[in-house]
Amino acid sequence: MDIQTPKGASARPEFKEAVTTSTWQRWMNSDIWHSYKSSPVIIISSLTFLLLVLGAVLSPLISPYTPFDPASLNLMNGFTKPMSANEFTGDYFLLGTDDQGRDVLSTILFGLRISLFVGVVAVLFAMTLGVVLGLLSGYAGGWLDGIIMRIADIQMTFPSIMVAMLLYGIGKGLIPPDLRDEMAIWVLIISIGLSEWVQFARTVRGATMVERQKEYVQAGNLIGLTRWSIMLRHILPNVTGPILVIATISLALAIIAEATLSFLGVGAPKTEPSLGTLINVGRQYILSGEWWILLFPSLTLLALALSVNLFGDWLRDILNPKLR
Amino acid sequence: MTGETPLISARQLGAVFDVSKPWLNRMLALEAKQYLTAVDMVDIDIPKGKTFALVGESGSGKSTIGRMIVGLQKPTSGQVLIDGEDFFAISSEKKKMAMRRRIQMIFQSPYASLNPRWRVRHIIGEPIRAFDLLPASEVDGRVAELLDQVGLAKSDGEKFPHEFSGGQRQRIAIARALASNPEFIVCDEPTSALDVSVQSQVLNLMKSLQRELGLTYLFISHDLSVIRYMADEIGVLYLGRLVEVADRDTLFDKPRHPYTRMLMDAAPHIDAFGRTAEIVKGEIPDPINKPSGCSFHPRCTLTEEICRRDRPEVREFGTEKARVACHLCAD
Amino acid sequence: MLRPVDRVGFEVRAGEILGLVGESGAGKSMCGSAIIGLIDRPGRISGGEIALDGERIDNLPEDRLRRIRGKRIAMVFQDPLTSLNPLMTVGQQLIQTIRTHLPVSSGEARDRAIALLEEVGIPAAATRIDAYPHQFSGGMRQRVVISLALAAEPELIIADEPTTALDVSVQAQIMALLKKLCRERGTAVILITHDMGVIAESTDRVAVLYAGRIAEIGPTRNVLSTPSHPYTKGLMASTPSTTGTMHALSQIPGSMPNLRAIPKGCAFNPRCEKAFSVCFKDIPILEPVDGSEVACWLYDPAVNPETKEISGVSE
Numbered sequence: 001m002d003i004q005t006p007k008g009a010s011a012r013p014e015f016k017e018a019v020t021t022s023t024w025q026r027w028m029n030s031d032i033w034h035s036y037k038s039s040p041v042i043i044i045s046s047l048t049f050l051l052l053v054l055g056a057v058l059s060p061l062i063s064p065y066t067p068f069d070p071a072s073l074n075l076m077n078g079f080t081k082p083m084s085a086n087e088f089t090g091d092y093f094l095l096g097t098d099d100q101g102r103d104v105l106s107t108i109l110f111g112l113r114i115s116l117f118v119g120v121v122a123v124l125f126a127m128t129l130g131v132v133l134g135l136l137s138g139y140a141g142g143w144l145d146g147i148i149m150r151i152a153d154i155q156m157t158f159p160s161i162m163v164a165m166l167l168y169g170i171g172k173g174l175i176p177p178d179l180r181d182e183m184a185i186w187v188l189i190i191s192i193g194l195s196e197w198v199q200f201a202r203t204v205r206g207a208t209m210v211e212r213q214k215e216y217v218q219a220g221n222l223i224g225l226t227r228w229s230i231m232l233r234h235i236l237p238n239v240t241g242p243i244l245v246i247a248t249i250s251l252a253l254a255i256i257a258e259a260t261l262s263f264l265g266v267g268a269p270k271t272e273p274s275l276g277t278l279i280n281v282g283r284q285y286i287l288s289g290e291w292w293i294l295l296f297p298s299l300t301l302l303a304l305a306l307s308v309n310l311f312g313d314w315l316r317d318i319l320n321p322k323l324r
Numbered sequence: 325m326t327g328e329t330p331l332i333s334a335r336q337l338g339a340v341f342d343v344s345k346p347w348l349n350r351m352l353a354l355e356a357k358q359y360l361t362a363v364d365m366v367d368i369d370i371p372k373g374k375t376f377a378l379v380g381e382s383g384s385g386k387s388t389i390g391r392m393i394v395g396l397q398k399p400t401s402g403q404v405l406i407d408g409e410d411f412f413a414i415s416s417e418k419k420k421m422a423m424r425r426r427i428q429m430i431f432q433s434p435y436a437s438l439n440p441r442w443r444v445r446h447i448i449g450e451p452i453r454a455f456d457l458l459p460a461s462e463v464d465g466r467v468a469e470l471l472d473q474v475g476l477a478k479s480d481g482e483k484f485p486h487e488f489s490g491g492q493r494q495r496i497a498i499a500r501a502l503a504s505n506p507e508f509i510v511c512d513e514p515t516s517a518l519d520v521s522v523q524s525q526v527l528n529l530m531k532s533l534q535r536e537l538g539l540t541y542l543f544i545s546h547d548l549s550v551i552r553y554m555a556d557e558i559g560v561l562y563l564g565r566l567v568e569v570a571d572r573d574t575l576f577d578k579p580r581h582p583y584t585r586m587l588m589d590a591a592p593h594i595d596a597f598g599r600t601a602e603i604v605k606g607e608i609p610d611p612i613n614k615p616s617g618c619s620f621h622p623r624c625t626l627t628e629e630i631c632r633r634d635r636p637e638v639r640e641f642g643t644e645k646a647r648v649a650c651h652l653c654a655d
Numbered sequence: 656m657l658r659p660v661d662r663v664g665f666e667v668r669a670g671e672i673l674g675l676v677g678e679s680g681a682g683k684s685m686c687g688s689a690i691i692g693l694i695d696r697p698g699r700i701s702g703g704e705i706a707l708d709g710e711r712i713d714n715l716p717e718d719r720l721r722r723i724r725g726k727r728i729a730m731v732f733q734d735p736l737t738s739l740n741p742l743m744t745v746g747q748q749l750i751q752t753i754r755t756h757l758p759v760s761s762g763e764a765r766d767r768a769i770a771l772l773e774e775v776g777i778p779a780a781a782t783r784i785d786a787y788p789h790q791f792s793g794g795m796r797q798r799v800v801i802s803l804a805l806a807a808e809p810e811l812i813i814a815d816e817p818t819t820a821l822d823v824s825v826q827a828q829i830m831a832l833l834k835k836l837c838r839e840r841g842t843a844v845i846l847i848t849h850d851m852g853v854i855a856e857s858t859d860r861v862a863v864l865y866a867g868r869i870a871e872i873g874p875t876r877n878v879l880s881t882p883s884h885p886y887t888k889g890l891m892a893s894t895p896s897t898t899g900t901m902h903a904l905s906q907i908p909g910s911m912p913n914l915r916a917i918p919k920g921c922a923f924n925p926r927c928e929k930a931f932s933v934c935f936k937d938i939p940i941l942e943p944v945d946g947s948e949v950a951c952w953l954y955d956p957a958v959n960p961e962t963k964e965i966s967g968v969s970e
Contacts, residue, residue, distance in 0.1 A: 489910045593852055593897060594896050604828065
């Protein structure tokens with residue numbers, strides 16, 4: 001056989017190069033990293049997000065006080081102004097205290113923890129559900145696709161907050177009263193997750209229908225691969241781009257949905273307050289002059305939602321031209 | 325055609341697609357269902373070790389025939405026999421897998437036919453794993469052997485498809501097709517996305533692999549010059565029907581069907597400087613509403629009354645036994 | 656910096672069809688875009704000049720260039736749908752183009768439009784003029800695009816792979832039409848294609864491009880039947896044919912170099928079996944060989960080892 005092996009190899013030095021560079025170097029040369037470096041908004045928002053996540057994860061270690069331990073609370077500390085020491089106890093509070101004498105900074109860090117936990121787990125739940133249903137819908141087509149998409153359509157006609165409230169109400173009714181506070185977080189997660197799966201399902205379905213037509217999928221059919229094997233091993237890796245984008249945007253939505261539900265009093269319980277619960281508590285004092293109880297949790301929520309959202313937008317822009 | 329039983333044969337193969345609008349639209353517009361006959365009573369026999377080529381323009385149904393023969397699509401009528409056995413009539417999944425191993429396909433697009441997220445090593449190794457041909461420890465060795473067979477280096481297995489040129493990707497696709505040790509490969513326009521200098525590399529590779537491994541090919545293309553280079557026997561398709569089947573030299577020396585003659589004349593010749601091909605009337609008709617009688621009659625120069633009225637049956641001509649579906653063809 | 660097109664020079668005369676042939680990545684479409692001033696940023700013409708009828712046009716301001724585009728130079732693309740507005744009838748588009756460039760009333764413009772559609776072979780032009788692009792078949796659409804290109808009576812038509820998306824029978828029709836228009840109207844045509852058969856049948860002269868440079872240029876019959884450049888030779892020997900005796904296709908090893916890694920010296924050197932020392936150092940320039948012009952060191956008696964009787968390595 002007179003094939004071009006030796007000469008062909010020398011004719012394409014750029015391929016050789018690709019082998020010697022590590023994954024890390026390739027990442028450093030990629031368009032994504034370049035775009036990241038040249039966009040200050042994204043650098044700031046991603047750093048903000050990182051900071052908030054660190055704060056939430058490390059909250060038990062870095063909080064100056066333990067706000068939800070009744071033993072360490074001192075009512076004398078109530079309504080201390082920010083950046084000042086309490087006039088009775090002499091304790092210093094960077095962001096002030098609330099009516100119970102809880103340190104606002106510490107409650108924010110713990111609240112952030114609950115908010116992020118609920119947001120991330122709810123998105124993971126929505127993603128799993130949406131991706132599986134979307135793959136099934138896009139790959140199988142026919143009546144199955146019809147049923148899944150009609151359910152999605154119906155779900156879309158309700159505002160997601162309403163769906164979450166409905167599910168939350170049903171969940172509360174089904175769970176015995178003594179377990180309610182413990183289960184509240186999980187009811188919250190499931191209800192937010194259920195209201196967000198449609199985005200994932202729609203996007204994955206669309207991408208799957210495109211991939212399904214491609215010849216590499218037919219090559220898989222040809223060797224008798226099962227439907228699930230083709231969906232999970234062949235198609236799924238090729239639709240991760242859009243899933244990632246939706247996941248970030250959904251995270252921001254989930255955090256806001258959680259805050260809204262908690263603000264409305266149907267979310268995280270007072271014993272485990274999230275940012276929304278804190279804002280709800282702070283609302284009561286806005287007219288009596290204790291502004292910090294409302295302002296600081298609100299700013300934190302804003303920073304969190306905004307940074308995730310900006311990051312998601314950027315991710316969408318950078319991945320979009322490459323969505324096949 | 326020899327007397328022995330062919331490896332692959334298609335008997336009265338037909339494919340009909342429902343191209344109707346959704347039922348609600350149809351109800352509102354009071355329209356009947358619409359059907360597209362993509363393939364119509366096609367008979368093909370491919371002897372072992374030979375290349376049968378299908379040539380036709382868009383809408384001729386050539387790719388649909390390929391898909392039915394490899395079992396990607398169930399025929400609406402007729403059957404595909406592999407060594408005398410009908411793939412779609414096999415009920416046991418085990419026997420089906422054994423049949424699948426013997427048939428492979430090389431696709432047109434060197435870009436869409438390889439999963440962009442998989443390493444070449446995994447792409448080529450997948451059929452070996454799917455058919456459980458070798459213990460896991462021996463798969464990589466076999467992949468290296470296959471890469472070498474198609475003119476690529478062992479180290480290429482670690483790369484991803486996007487690191488290769490179109491021609492090299494098509495070599496990878498060939499290696500994957502060979503991985504299950506098939507006897508028969510359907511090649512659907514394998515070089516139409518490639519440049520000429522690369523096309524000749526791939527065509528020559530396919531020819532030498534055929535010689536070495538005794539492969540049987542069904543070669544699908546719209547390009548007569550490529551068909552002439554590759555085929556032993558050629559079938560010319562027009563709107564889903566085989567209008568002429570003959571061995572290569574007979575077809576090129578003595579094309580009998582007016583459509584074959586038109587195709588040969590319209591194809592650009594690299595040695596006919598300044599030639600203007602004889603202008604053909606019209607374009608390919610809508611395959612949903614095919615012309616009556618012989619589908620080619622509105623464009624044919626010979627048309628008589630019978631062509632408009634009756635569908636021509638396939639008849640044999642000459643000592644070469646060329647099969648032609650034309651009322652007016654007389655040797 | 657990447658150079659998709661490098662020091663390419665050619666001329667086309669009125670009533671002549673010049674072919675630009677090459678494989679993907681050869682820079683043939685980029686040449687066409689450069690002439691008409693349609694290079695997308697960050698690309699630009701970094702050197703050389705383009706003259707139309709003796710007048711330099713590559714340095715004109717954008718508004719004057721826009722007037723030349725469409726009026727004096729027209730373009731026909733591979734996909735007719737990209738050059739037609741799906742929301743306007745064919746007639747509206749033709750009349751608009753005619754009236755932009757020629758001082759005629761709308762009634763006259765409509766008559767002209769019908770005449771143009773008849774000229775490009777659209778049956779029942781007087782009624783078809785009010786149809787939308789999607790109501791035409793692929794071949795008919797390409798005819799409409801050609802009539803649109805002819806509307807302003809251009810001096811030059813650049814046809815970029817005009818038949819690649821069409822079936823052979825329709826391709827033959829469109830090529831015959833282009834040839835007829837070129838001869839009858841005296842329009843110059845630059846035909847960009849990868850198809851050697853189309854080049855052979857339709858062009859008067861041909862430029863073979865490789866990695867952005869002209870490898871060989873000359874009368875078509877000359878270049879194709881007695882190619883001089885090793886690349887042209889390889890290309891011809893690897894092109895299968897429907898006529899003549901069957902022979903094994905020879906193959907050029909490797910593939911067109913990536914723009915980021917064009918070899919030093921002659922870009923074809925890694926794939927050329929005749930390459931010798933100079934080929935790896937200096938870029939050859941076009942020199943007359945057998946009635947064509949060829950950019951290859953083999954034809955330079957001063958350096959070719961075979962004619963000069965010295966070994967290839969002469970550092």
